[in-house]
Amino acid sequence: MKNKVAVIGAGNVGASAALFVAERGLADVVLIDRPEMDGMPQGKALDMQQSAPLWHKGCRVEGATDLAAVKGSDVVIMTAGFPRKPGMSRSDLLKANADIIRPAAEAVKQHAPDATVIVVTNPLDVMAWLFWKVSGLPKTRVVGMAGILDSARFRAFLAMELGIAATDVQAMVLGGHGDSMVPMLRYTTVGGITVDQLIPADRLQAISDRTRNGGAEIVKLLKTGSAYYAPAMSAVEMAEAILTDQKRLVPCSVLLEGQYGMKDLFIGVPIVLGGAGVEKVIELKLSAEETAALQKSGKDVAEMIAELSVTV
Numbered sequence: 001m002k003n004k005v006a007v008i009g010a011g012n013v014g015a016s017a018a019l020f021v022a023e024r025g026l027a028d029v030v031l032i033d034r035p036e037m038d039g040m041p042q043g044k045a046l047d048m049q050q051s052a053p054l055w056h057k058g059c060r061v062e063g064a065t066d067l068a069a070v071k072g073s074d075v076v077i078m079t080a081g082f083p084r085k086p087g088m089s090r091s092d093l094l095k096a097n098a099d100i101i102r103p104a105a106e107a108v109k110q111h112a113p114d115a116t117v118i119v120v121t122n123p124l125d126v127m128a129w130l131f132w133k134v135s136g137l138p139k140t141r142v143v144g145m146a147g148i149l150d151s152a153r154f155r156a157f158l159a160m161e162l163g164i165a166a167t168d169v170q171a172m173v174l175g176g177h178g179d180s181m182v183p184m185l186r187y188t189t190v191g192g193i194t195v196d197q198l199i200p201a202d203r204l205q206a207i208s209d210r211t212r213n214g215g216a217e218i219v220k221l222l223k224t225g226s227a228y229y230a231p232a233m234s235a236v237e238m239a240e241a242i243l244t245d246q247k248r249l250v251p252c253s254v255l256l257e258g259q260y261g262m263k264d265l266f267i268g269v270p271i272v273l274g275g276a277g278v279e280k281v282i283e284l285k286l287s288a289e290e291t292a293a294l295q296k297s298g299k300d301v302a303e304m305i306a307e308l309s310v311t312v
């Protein structure tokens with residue numbers, strides 16, 4: 001039987017993810033948006049379906065405006081959510097997106113209890129935590145997408161600096177998805193060579209800073225909306241790892257239960273991602289400075305979770 005992927009949110013990230021899933025031949029896709037947008041997800045899905053003869057893969061794409069369409073999904077990619085608008089406080093955004101996460105998590109609980117959920121909606125680590133809480137899914141089956149994107153941005157910038165293939169750069173970015181992310185330079189290699197042998201320290205610092213602001217740089221250029229091709233591709237990379245049981249070692253936002261001295265929150269750490277979802281959380285030996293940076297990132301996430309528990 002064919003796999004099924006439900007993509008909730010047919011906006012920029014969601015529609016791109018739906019197309020990448022179908023184009024890679026991973027699964028049939030249902031693209032779901034809210035009832036007020038009736039016609040939009042169906043129209044985008046039909047447009048994608050019309051390109052099916054050119055994919056050579058034979059996957060179907062459908063649109064829907066009812067969350068019950070998640071029924072029977074193997075993987076759910078949760079992208080529905082508002083971006084932060086001018087004048088909107090962080091708390092307002094938290095509340096608005098929490099109101100979108102809740103019914104989606106309820107729908108998955110009811111109609112797709114065996115799915116693995118990839119959360120993309122921001123603020124990422126908090127929304128992944130909320131999805132897990134509301135859905136009641138096992139901790140291994142809810143995973144937030146941030147680290148793969150942040151690492152891909154870091155790898156892309158390093159490859160641009162060196163003028164070499166991005167696939168030859170390996171990197172690991174830990175921590176929350178935001179200003180407090182922690183690019184791990186000593187785990188960054190190019191063709192197996194540690195990056196500090198190839199790029200001087202001041203340039204490496206500048207590239208780390210650019211990675212930390214990778215999303216903001218695109219927002220500034222686009223003027224309306226935020227990045228979506230690399231975010232969608234990152235989510236689909238995770239969907240593929242799950243659907244084809246790849247056992248990838250990648251950074252993702254997952255529930256910590258004491259690892260790295262943190263618990264009851266989601267944050268980006270290295271995991272093994274495969275058919276069973278989060279198959280292992282890898283605990284690295286960090287330096288005092290790295291531990292402090294990761295815990296500072298965790299504190300930011302914990303504060304937002306606390307705020308959400310009060311306001312929602």
Ligand SMILES: NC(=O)c1ccc[n+]([C@@H]2O[C@H](COP(=O)([O-])OP(=O)(O)OC[C@H]3O[C@@H](n4cnc5c(N)ncnc54)[C@H](O)[C@@H]3O)[C@@H](O)[C@H]2O)c1
Binds near residue numbers: 008079082121124226
């Ligand atoms: N984790 C990451 O690294 C990362 C990267 C990029 C974007 N994001 C986040 O992903 C989310 C989506 O970004 P985008 O660029 O696609 O935004 P977008 O505005 O293009 O699309 C969002 C879609 O969600 C839909 N939606 C809203 N409420 C809904 C509901 N209750 N049910 C179903 N659909 C609903 C909207 O109608 C819209 O089509 C945002 O929260 C954004 O911040 C996260």
